[in-house]
Amino acid sequence: KKDVHRIVVTLGSGTHVFRRLVDRLVKILPASSEGVWQTGCTPVADLNIKAQPTLPSAVLDKAIADADVVIGHAGCGTALSALNAGKFAILVPREPQYGELVDTHQIEIARWLEERNLAFHRDPNSINTQDIFVAAGRRVCRDDTPPIFKLA
Secondary structure (H helix, E strand, C coil): CCCCCEEEEECCCCCCCCHHHHHHHHHHCCCCCEEEEECCCCCCCCCCCCEECCCCHHHHHHHHHHCCEEEECCCHHHHHHHHHCCECEEECCCCHHHCCCCCCHHHHHHHHHHHCCCEEECCCCCCCHHHHHHHHCCECCCCCCCCCCCCC
16 A cells, blocks of 8 residues: 555636535545645635645646645546646546536546546545545556557
8 A cells, every 4th residue: 555645636726616525535635644735716714724726737737746646626637637647646526416517527537537547536425545545556657659540
């Protein structure tokens, strides 16, 4: 089991609150870990975390590269940043039924990546500490010679 010391939590910089994920992570993150919390417009002043609404992309990319594990909303930017850094991210999509997004594209992205063993797709109620340790022990690699496919 890989030690988990550095965790990046990123909720993107959109205009939708995602407190469900933050509340869950505050309860389950390993006590020995330190986190970079990029929380967008989600209010977190009442929590004992050091969060920033936004981070410059270069700063966030460096934090992701240095992290043991990345947990984030399943936005395209978050997913691609994690993949580019070789991280097997835990993607927790925002859901329209909770007013967190207007459509289901994040669910589709997270599901697609999990089906290809490139990330975990979780919801705030199902993510657990074991997921964090498993994700920290995995890496994704770029395939420089992908298989050829024919277009119809």
